[in-house]
Amino acid sequence: MQKIGVFVCHCGTNIAGTVDVAAVAEALGKLPGVAVAADYPYMCSESGQKMIRDAIREKELGGVVICSCSPRMHEATFRKAAAAEGLNPYLVEIANIREQDSWIHRDRAEATEKAIVLGKAAIEKVKRNAPLTAGESPVVKRALVIGGGIAGIQTALDIAEAGFPVDIVEKEPTIGGKMAQLDKTFPTLDCAACILTPKMVECAQNEKIRIFSYSEVSKVSGFVGNFRVTIRRKARYVDETKCTGCGECTEKCPQKKVPNSFNLGLDNRRAIYIPFAQAVPKVATIDADWCNMLKNGKCGVCAKVCGAGAIDYKQKDTFIEEEYGAIVAATGFRPISLSRYEEYAYGLSRDVVTSLELERLMNAAGPTGGTLLRPSDGKHPHTVVFVQCVGSRCEDGKGKSYCSKICCMYTAKHAMLIREKYPDTEVYVFTIDVRTPGKNFDEFYRRAVEEYGVHYIKGMVGKVLPEPDGSLTVRASDLIANEQLKLSADLVVLAAAVEPDPSARPLATLLTASMDTNDFFTEAHPKLRPVESPTAGVFLSGACQGPKDIPETVAQAGAAAAKVIGLLAKDKLVGNPCVAHSDEMLCNGCSSCEKVCPYGAIHYEEKEFRGPNRTVLKRRVAAVNAAVCQGCGACTVACPSGAMDLHGFSNSQIMAEVDAICR
């Protein structure tokens, strides 16, 4: 009989606090086949692993069960330890007595009893485990970065720097993301364009980087090292290879009433446009919703003025298919819509703006040429009120429950910049509290208060009322002075919460990457694997994983690149040996399994078998391509004759677990 070793982890008090670990080890130790059962404070530690290894060697164990945290956590650790001692790593099973026991139950007897049952199930399973050897698959040495904000740009540059080709897919006509819209950046107050645009140009000039702007990912198949991705290149009605970016068309186009999306609708642009002067690629795009030629065939001015002959009204979406070894999601964020915040009069008064709109109003390349003017009448505002946490840290269901993290700092920045340029303007900031954890962040905020005389008031704004004379009445509470305030303001700026880009959720589905309830991508481990998604080969960069400022975004972007480089540097990847296999003697060649396989991993072979009376029978039987099979097990259930089974999760293993639990 196989000798099994059982190791029960205390996980400090995480498990031992609720589960009587010694009793579990004792109970499991009495089961048939169990040669050794022990408990230890930290099984995953060096000495815990040594204990396992020693037992494998000394007791000549043929199977190991660890009762510990989730297998998603440390299965790999314990498998490695077993392998180091010459035991096949797939002869290790984990009983999850932390996440699924000690952390959710309070009653000690109940939790202990459950731990024993879970341990028993794992023992019964491991008795039926077979030693498995993983296959290998090649790695396509090219990476895909989805999203061309500062996160995507930095990741792509770092990967290219290491010598691997990278493609950036950006849904907008230009890369740059939100950072391209910002004016100056905290905490150093250097101008965003001055530090971003050189990086954009670097992307365009780097031989290893291809930029697919105005494009989206439409299909993803394959797996780590071998993704196949279909990219939809949306029709921009301009031949990218011919357009020189001279801008002639964008000046002559007669359709002048198009809200300028880059300036957040604060001014208008033409139907054919280049988002901003330093756009990369610097190529015009026709906005099909507004172009008269595309809508009713009446115009054609841009084609006439284009010296390069780049305009092509008949252009259609095209699809390209590429192979990648790794994919990085860098889809960023956006400010939430404020349509549900009527109390702040956003949408009622043009002088109530979001912080991102203010960035454009202060930007030298923005609609006002960098002079801060009220959008309604173009006058200089003398009192500006900032409202923080609009939709952040909000439990009423209207906004987001989380802290958007960047608003305290950019509001301090805005307040400081206004006071510096226009010392005659009074600036009030209403906050729940001010959060400044970051290098030089608190100093920055204190400078706003102490040097620039910004009035910070702890309290929330209840209502903003547009008055007939064009001013805005702000009603607020001052929690420290414990009084109601009524202020007359010329401009009100709302620090809107940030949320993930809405295209992230469908993208996550394509990538089979998981998301949290707020639609931010989840990381493989919140502390230890912050730039990897739980889906192998998919990495995370920037604000798509959670609200972040630029320094943090760039740090994460570099970390994601390092992970990608590590993956692409490998020539072969070791696959998952838990794949399907067919018993030729049982298979009747019915094709049921082939039809349900999502990967096309099953094919049929004509094989010769010994028939009665020394005859030879030819039969058609199923065969599984282990390199392609992903191990879902759909075929095992579809097979009517029970010929298909799955390594690592075999019929007999699962049945044995069922039996152990029900007993």
Add this chain to the structure above:
Amino acid sequence: MPMNSPEKNGVGKEEAFRPKIVAFCCNWCSYAGADLAGTSRLSYPAEVKIIRVPCSCRVNPTFILRAFGRGADGVILCGCHPGDCHYTTGNYYTRRRMTLLFSMLDYLGIERERTRVEWVSAAEGAKFAETMRDFVATVTALGKNRRLEDLRCRN
């Protein structure tokens, strides 16, 4: 803290009915959802024992019959939301297979509430705990599964 001997199944003499519940969870979403329930310390009854399967489509209807045969009082199968299956289509098969199995169980006179299919994502720790609490309460109210239990398997 006084401790009851864990070997004995149960505590007092007039013990309240505690159902045996088997939960099959796909590795990618629901098992992760269960882990999240754990990390978030969201409790649900200890009667629930989880079996990890790669995908909900790995669950053969015979596993469920086996569980009932061995004395389970309720079986719940959890997978990724439709469209989110790690293997893209697995849970669609699950949905169809389980519809058939459930109508067969119905035909056999097994209360429909003893079996359930739920879609729980890796982010839905709260939903996982809530679902399990609800399922255990439902099965507890139904009482013991006598119809399908194979008495030869009892020990």
